[in-house]
Amino acid sequence: MLRWLWLSAGVIALDQATKLMVDASMRLYQSIELVPFFQLTYLRNQGAAFSFLAQAGGWQRWFFIVLAVAASGLICRWLARLDRSKVWEAAAWALVLGGALGNLIDRVLYGYVIDFLDAYYGEWHFPAFNVADSAITVGVALLLLDSFRPRPAA
16 A cells, blocks of 8 residues: 555655745744635644644754654554555555655655645634644544444444
């Protein structure tokens, strides 16, 4: 099922391209409203999801790098052993892998992850995210949905 790595590569390419565009065309903390509940806001996240450990003093960069490398290795191993009939599961893991590697690239190159997608309602803002985060979320959602699908009796 390593044939699904094209999906991971696509996620990485789209993630890195959008982050480079934001970095090249926006100032840090600049926002561009697209619709009344969604805007682009250029942020740099040194932590994990929801800025977890963002203020931890620097060690978290290496922790998240090691975690992403280990998780990526495990996902590749899982994909290699996955039965060919498990298409949804393979696609889901490929999305998670692409997202993990997209954010890993940022951590290695910059020491932070570029976030820029900002959904909000009034003054309330969901934590900013990026294409890699979106791929991870969709991948996990697919895994959850797939786990509820009925399986043929063995």
